[in-house]
Amino acid sequence: MTNNYKFIRADLAQISAYTPHSIEEIAHSLDHLDTNESPYDLPTTIKGKLAWVYQEEIETNRYPDGSHIVLKSAIAEYVKQSAKLNGEISHHNISVGNGSDELIRSILIATCLGGEGSILVANPTFSMYAILAKTLGIPVIEIQRSDTDFSLDLVAATEAIAQTNHPPVRVVFIVHPNSPTGNCLTTAELDWLRNLSQDILVVIDEAYFEFSQSSLVGELVRRSNWLILRTFSKAFRLAAHRVGYAIADPAIVAALEKVRLPYNLPSFSYIAALLALKHRDLLLDIIGDTLQEREKLWQILSQRSDLKIWQSQANFLYLQLNNASSAQNPEQLAKITQDLKNQGTLIRHTGGGLRITIGTPVENARTIERMQKILDRS
Numbered sequence: 001m002t003n004n005y006k007f008i009r010a011d012l013a014q015i016s017a018y019t020p021h022s023i024e025e026i027a028h029s030l031d032h033l034d035t036n037e038s039p040y041d042l043p044t045t046i047k048g049k050l051a052w053v054y055q056e057e058i059e060t061n062r063y064p065d066g067s068h069i070v071l072k073s074a075i076a077e078y079v080k081q082s083a084k085l086n087g088e089i090s091h092h093n094i095s096v097g098n099g100s101d102e103l104i105r106s107i108l109i110a111t112c113l114g115g116e117g118s119i120l121v122a123n124p125t126f127s128m129y130a131i132l133a134k135t136l137g138i139p140v141i142e143i144q145r146s147d148t149d150f151s152l153d154l155v156a157a158t159e160a161i162a163q164t165n166h167p168p169v170r171v172v173f174i175v176h177p178n179s180p181t182g183n184c185l186t187t188a189e190l191d192w193l194r195n196l197s198q199d200i201l202v203v204i205d206e207a208y209f210e211f212s213q214s215s216l217v218g219e220l221v222r223r224s225n226w227l228i229l230r231t232f233s234k235a236f237r238l239a240a241h242r243v244g245y246a247i248a249d250p251a252i253v254a255a256l257e258k259v260r261l262p263y264n265l266p267s268f269s270y271i272a273a274l275l276a277l278k279h280r281d282l283l284l285d286i287i288g289d290t291l292q293e294r295e296k297l298w299q300i301l302s303q304r305s306d307l308k309i310w311q312s313q314a315n316f317l318y319l320q321l322n323n324a325s326s327a328q329n330p331e332q333l334a335k336i337t338q339d340l341k342n343q344g345t346l347i348r349h350t351g352g353g354l355r356i357t358i359g360t361p362v363e364n365a366r367t368i369e370r371m372q373k374i375l376d377r378s
């Protein structure tokens with residue numbers, strides 16, 4: 001939509017809004033394998049507890065607890081337990097956001113806004129870093145990952161940081177394991193990150209930690225310029241509630257707290273995250289099944305000679321077409337995505353390939369069947 005309003009920033013015309021699901025896509029009859037959510041709703045016992053707390057304890061006329069202290073402490077406990085750390089992490093190391101998306105924006109505001117810096121991303125990767133940076137007028141320096149194993153081109157990355165034709169790179173955003181490609185950081189990449197200047201914030205987004213069980217939290221204590229992002233939107237089944245958190249040095253956390261909105265987390269979401277942590281054994285118990293399903297899907301799809309498919313450490317698979325370079329065939333990938341949608345399965349066409357979330361066993365069986373049919377026809 002073009003507008004003639006002088007008071008709207010002209011550069012926003014170049015940016016498209018993130019497109020959430022349309023009304024027809026929200027319909028329950030579709031398999032939602034496009035946004036990497038858990039396919040499992042909260043168990044009714046926990047939903048019941050949440051409803052009880054809402055009924056009995058939340059006063060809707062009151063603002064939420066804006067200090068987040070109870071939730072931060074519970075998160076710190078979980079982080080320590082899952083990384084087998086003693087003592088080093090407390091609520092001072094945690095900041096909570098309305099989804100980790102909000103934290104990404106806070107990081108950008110606290111580091112790069114006002115011409116102070118640029119960010120570095122390695123494509124294909126999570127799109128929100130670049131989208132949010134652009135809405136704030138922050139330059140995005142983009143490098144490409146290898147098209148065979150999606151590792152970073154460390155020479156290109158070093159050169160991009162050294163260039164002086166943009167404000168200094170203040171933040172490097174890395175997903176571990178990466179979305180949409182599912183690969184974890186390699187030893188060489190980790191060493192590169194460890195050797196970056198202390199003047200650069202390294203953001204390691206561990207949105208899929210509960211699936212990969214690979215975390216860099218243990219290194220945070222030694223690396224004060226690192227920040228780890230996590231979310232309740234994936235393995236913890238709380239995408240509807242919008243809760244994410246950052247783990248970092250208290251001075252970085254303090255900066256994020258300054259720029260966030262005072263009551264960013266609604267009381268209901270706050271309680272949902274607390275309950276999810278309390279019942280984490282129950283909620284995370286199903287992850288083994290998801291990993292088994294991922295393996296099954298991978299086994300079947302990898303037998304097709306017309307597909308290239310990669311191993312994944314997260315709750316999704318990434319694939320491309322084996323004919324020519326699929327990066328040059330966006331129409332073909334778009335057509336497969338559309339054909340699958342017509343048959344009732346939503347997947348994501350992104351970063352030159354297709355990303356398929358692991359769903360319930362029934363959904364996955366349908367994915368296989370529909371995918372085979374579409375590929376056999378084309």
Ligand SMILES: *Cc1c(COP(=O)(O)O)cnc(C)c1O
Binds near residue numbers: 102
């Ligand atoms: C899904 C996802 C998130 C989660 O974002 P929320 O705002 O917490 O829902 C963050 N980072 C990556 C890489 C993701 O894939």
